[in-house]
Amino acid sequence: MTEFTWNGVRSRVVFATDSIDQVPAELERLGVCRVMLVSTPGRAKLTERIAELAGDAVVARFDRGVVHVPERIAIDARLAAERSSADCLLAVGGGSGREFRPATC
Numbered sequence: 001m002t003e004f005t006w007n008g009v010r011s012r013v014v015f016a017t018d019s020i021d022q023v024p025a026e027l028e029r030l031g032v033c034r035v036m037l038v039s040t041p042g043r044a045k046l047t048e049r050i051a052e053l054a055g056d057a058v059v060a061r062f063d064r065g066v067v068h069v070p071e072r073i074a075i076d077a078r079l080a081a082e083r084s085s086a087d088c089l090l091a092v093g094g095g096s097g098r099e100f101r102p103a104t105c
Helices: 019-030 041-057 071-084 095-099
Strands: 035-038 058-062 088-091
Touching (some): 035 041, 035 071, 041 058, 058 071
Parallel strands (some): 035 058, 035 088
């Protein structure tokens, strides 16, 4: 068994019509500048829209999220975050994208 400690963080939910347009302001509010987008393969169009809005802040994309994330995919996502020096993960879509938690962010 792999031992770990996880410290949860407060959540912030922005629920509104066209709330996707608020992504740049939310990234600025968080003070992040190197974002990795995490999604399932089916969210390509939505991920592309977020990348357009966030511009140069997006340094990586990982679109291999699946339900009940297998360890190999989680490791690959973590490595992608490390390689890109992402300081923020932005989960796009449903629950599978939220399962990725890089060790350094």
